Amino acid sequence: xxxxxxxxxxxxxxxxxLLSRETARAALATYDLxxxxxxxxxxxxxxxxxxxxLLNDLNWYLVRFVDHALINEPSIxxxxxxxxxxxxxxxxxERPPEETDQRLCVFGVEDNTLVEPMYVTRSDxxxxxxxxxxxxxxxxxxxxDAEFSG
Numbered sequence: 001x002x003x004x005x006x007x008x009x010x011x012x013x014x015x016x017x018l019l020s021r022e023t024a025r026a027a028l029a030t031y032d033l034x035x036x037x038x039x040x041x042x043x044x045x046x047x048x049x050x051x052x053x054l055l056n057d058l059n060w061y062l063v064r065f066v067d068h069a070l071i072n073e074p075s076i077x078x079x080x081x082x083x084x085x086x087x088x089x090x091x092x093x094e095r096p097p098e099e100t101d102q103r104l105c106v107f108g109v110e111d112n113t114l115v116e117p118m119y120v121t122r123s124d125x126x127x128x129x130x131x132x133x134x135x136x137x138x139x140x141x142x143x144x145d146a147e148f149s150g
Contacts, residue, residue, distance in 0.1 A: 001045065002045045002073050003044050003051075004051045004054065004070070004071055004072075005071075005072070006062070006070075007068040008041075009065055009066065012039075014039050014040065014041055014066065017064075021061065024058055027057045027058055036112075037109070038112050038114075048073045052071070052088050052091045055071075068083070070082065070084070073087070073097075077142070080141070081140065082141070083143045083147055085147060086100055086142055101122055101142055103119075103142065103145060103147075106138050107138060107139040107141065108132060108133060108137075109135055110136055111136070115133070116132045116133065118132050
């Protein structure tokens with residue numbers, strides 16, 4: 001199963017914002033929602049294509065209430081996530097899955113909250129240690145060239 005995780009902005013309650021609006025509520029109605037991080041909404045879809053399509057359906061809400069839309073496709077990586085833009089490139093066959101692992105955004109996880117992203121490149125198959133602060137864990141997100149340099 002392909003997982004989707006939406007990370008809300010600091011300004012609001014993401015779950016409330018999505019479920020209080022009829023169109024978003026209808027789009028999410030068939031999914032079991034969870035909250036893996038503070039102010040997040042996560043769910044599972046059947047495929048990468050279904051995950052990207054769902055995010056496209058929710059785009060109006062994502063622009064307003066979401067800082068990061070992430071997709072985890074197990075056939076690409078069991079532990080690393082794809083940004084929405086990178087997942088779209090893979091779905092549209094603009095980038096092969098095996099060419100998605102060089103540019104990364106690593107978030108620290110502190111008290112179940114994502115903190116300060118650190119942009120790094122994988123070198124010799126290794127990811128540099130997260131060193132912006134002491135954290136409980138990290139979340140690795142593969143990103144597009146534009147997101148990395150932007």
